[in-house]
Amino acid sequence: MHYDLDLPRDARGLPHNPLKAIVAPRPIGWISAMDGAGRLNLAPYSFFNAVADTMVAFSSSGRKDAMTFAEEGGEFVCSLATWDLRDGMNDSSAPLPRGESEFAFAKLGTAPSHKVRPPRVAGSPAALECRWLQTVPLVPLDGSAAENFLVIGQVVSIYVDERFVVDGMVDTAAMHPIMRGGYFDYFHATAETRFTMRRPKGAGEFTGS
Secondary structure (H helix, E strand, O other): OOOOOOOOHHHHHOOOOOOHHHHEEEEEEEEHHHHHHHOOEEEEEEEEEEEEEEEEEEEEEOOOHOOOOOOOEEEEEEEEEEEHHHHHHOOOOOOOOOOOOHHOOOOEEOOOOOOOOOOOOOOOOOOOOOEEEEEEEEEOOOOOOOEEEEEEEEEEEEEOOOEEOOOOOEOOOHEEEEOOOOOOOEEEHHHHHHHOOOOOOOOOOOOOO
């Protein structure tokens, strides 16, 4: 079949856009940010990824608090969403009034960051401390007003629980990260699902940078 987004929704052949089920599993950016008044926001974003060695980005549908707080405060933190924290991560997506803390609502502790004001999720085994670089409006083909915004930050410090550092490398599988699928689906990374492949000769290898 072919799902044509130019057709009316009821003529596309599926009840839901399959993009999120195909571009999956996706890492979850669990974003904490603080506004100028010191109020906290915490929210999970599944349109999130590393976009360079020291940069990450998340996409906000509408000008939501994580984005506006990051812009106002100039900083944000991405805590790793894990299997043990899955319920708290889900609860932190609740549409609370602006300025009401999702940390408190989801009963999640905070831990101080090293270089930025917003705290990380205390129970998370890893977090990326970021300084806000820019927000890019994602203007669609028809030139209409942007409804989605790409928030880009530069990573200035990284927290990793030492229990998950083995021989100088982070054991991602041991942290049991969860990732987003389509609809209401998530994926759970474990050592059993991990595999290793070396690149072809000349294609570059891990250098430790």
